[in-house]
Amino acid sequence: xCVAVCPTGALSEKDETNEVIRALADPFxxxxxxxxxxxxxxxxxxxxxxxxxxxxxxxxxxLRRLEFDYVFDTDFAADxxxxxxxxxxxxxxxxxxxxxxxxxxxxxTSCCPAWVNHLEKRYPDLLDYPSTAxxxxxxxxxxxxxxxAEKISVHRKDMVVVSIMPCVAKKAExxxxxxxxxxxxxxxxxxxxxxxxSLIKRFNIDFESLEDEDFDAPLGESTGAAVIFGTTGGVIxxxxxxxxxxxxxxxxxQVDFDALxxxxxxxxxxxxxxxxxxxxGIAHGLDNARVLMEEIRKGTCEFHAIEVMACxxxxxxxxxxxxxxxxxxxxxxxxxATYTEDANKVIRKSHENPHIKKLYEExxxxxxxxKPHRLLHTHYFNxxxxxxx
Ligand code: SF4
Numbered sequence: 011x012c013v014a015v016c017p018t019g020a021l022s023e024k025d026e027t028n029e030v031i032r033a034l035a036d037p038f039x040x041x042x043x044x045x046x047x048x049x050x051x052x053x054x055x056x057x058x059x060x061x062x063x064x065x066x067x068x069x070x071x072x073l074r075r076l077e078f079d080y081v082f083d084t085d086f087a088a089d090x091x092x093x094x095x096x097x098x099x100x101x102x103x104x105x106x107x108x109x110x111x112x113x114x115x116x117x118x119t120s121c122c123p124a125w126v127n128h129l130e131k132r133y134p135d136l137l138d139y140p141s142t143a144x145x146x147x148x149x150x151x152x153x154x155x156x157x158x159a160e161k162i163s164v165h166r167k168d169m170v171v172v173s174i175m176p177c178v179a180k181k182a183e184x185x186x187x188x189x190x191x192x193x194x195x196x197x198x199x200x201x202x203x204x205x206x207x208s209l210i211k212r213f214n215i216d217f218e219s220l221e222d223e224d225f226d227a228p229l230g231e232s233t234g235a236a237v238i239f240g241t242t243g244g245v246i247x248x249x250x251x252x253x254x255x256x257x258x259x260x261x262x263x264q265v266d267f268d269a270l271x272x273x274x275x276x277x278x279x280x281x282x283x284x285x286x287x288x289x290x291g292i293a294h295g296l297d298n299a300r301v302l303m304e305e306i307r308k309g310t311c312e313f314h315a316i317e318v319m320a321c322x323x324x325x326x327x328x329x330x331x332x333x334x335x336x337x338x339x340x341x342x343x344x345x346x347a348t349y350t351e352d353a354n355k356v357i358r359k360s361h362e363n364p365h366i367k368k369l370y371e372e373x374x375x376x377x378x379x380x381k382p383h384r385l386l387h388t389h390y391f392n393x394x395x396x397x398x399x
Contacts (some may be wrong), residue, residue, distance in 0.1 A: 048240030056207035062343030067222020085232030087150035092360035123183035124320035151196030176328030202330025234358035
């Protein structure tokens with residue numbers, strides 16, 4: 011099942027719930043948990059709830075019952091990803107429009123590790139195209155083990171960062187050496203949504219009757235833009251909301267980019283950035299992604315930005331979610347829940363998240379600056395086994 015939906019990262023699904031239990035029982039460890047956007051749209055299914063039931067508040071409450079020291083949200087880091095990725099998009103576009111022929115366009119999203127693995131194996135000649143922004147999970151880990159660790163006076167070796175992901179490929183992503191310092195990883199353990207459900211059951215927590223609770227501040231505060239990372243088209247829509255305002259200096263009144271939404275395997279839309287037409291491509295599923303990458307290779311691609319997610323529907327259909335057995339109505343219900351959560355948020359643009367603004371003011375400086383470059387960006391490797399020209 012996982013092999014089918016997570017083609018490059020999910021060849022074996024290793025249960026790591028015991029590692030989490032050991033960390034929680036260790037009195038010398040500070041255990042921090044982060045939860046990806048798509049998890050809240052599907053976890054309820056493991057407890058008999060209807061597909062598309064949003065369980066954000068119960069999820070935070072359950073994690074607290076499991077006695078994590080800090081219950082945070084990967085959505086916070088999704089807002090951070092947008093700050094960096096939207097800035098990178100605008101930087102490349104500005105240089106391109108200014109006549110720089112070396113700049114690589116389209117910029118391709120990089121938050122899906124199964125996609126990144128595929129790119130490194132199949133398209134080693136195109137490694138300059140993906141955004142260098144780390145995924146939200148890895149940005150969170152880096153901020154937790156640096157900024158938060160400093161703030162709460164805990165050595166990074168005494169902090170355990172656990173991530174709850176809809177994804178099996180994320181287990182391999184957190185093991186990449188570039189996301190560690192002196193052998194200590196930024197994210198220590200990744201559990202899938204299914205593993206979290208089994209942990210909640212093992213601890214006899216009555217999930218359905220839990221009262222809603224909030225995530226902890228500050229790394230638990232997020233916007234609607236972060237929530238939609240969970241669905242196909244969501245990352246690029248979130249980036250468009252921020253890039254538009256960064257570029258034009260004007261308020262974006264219509265936050266919903268309906269043209270970027272939908273379910274077709276390959277979609278395209280043109281977004282008007284105050285007189286400049288930005289052409290955007292979206293692909294979900296690796297077969298569809300390959301169509302767009304071949305166009306880049308041939309030099310016929312007209313897009314300025316492309317979003318790729320390996321799983322059908324994006325992370326809501328991820329290989330670590332409760333099994334959907336290929337039923338599209340389940341994925342669609344989760345997608346609906348994602349857009350509902352976005353619409354219900356008071357703040358819906360990543361750059362307006364007050365905790366993100368404070369993080370830049372107090373610690374990071376400016377997007378794409380020296381510190382963000384070191385802590386929030388990455389590089390890619392040729393894993394094809396062949397030399398590129
Ligand atoms: Fe993981 Fe999401 Fe990529 Fe699927 S689309 S492999 S769940 S990051």
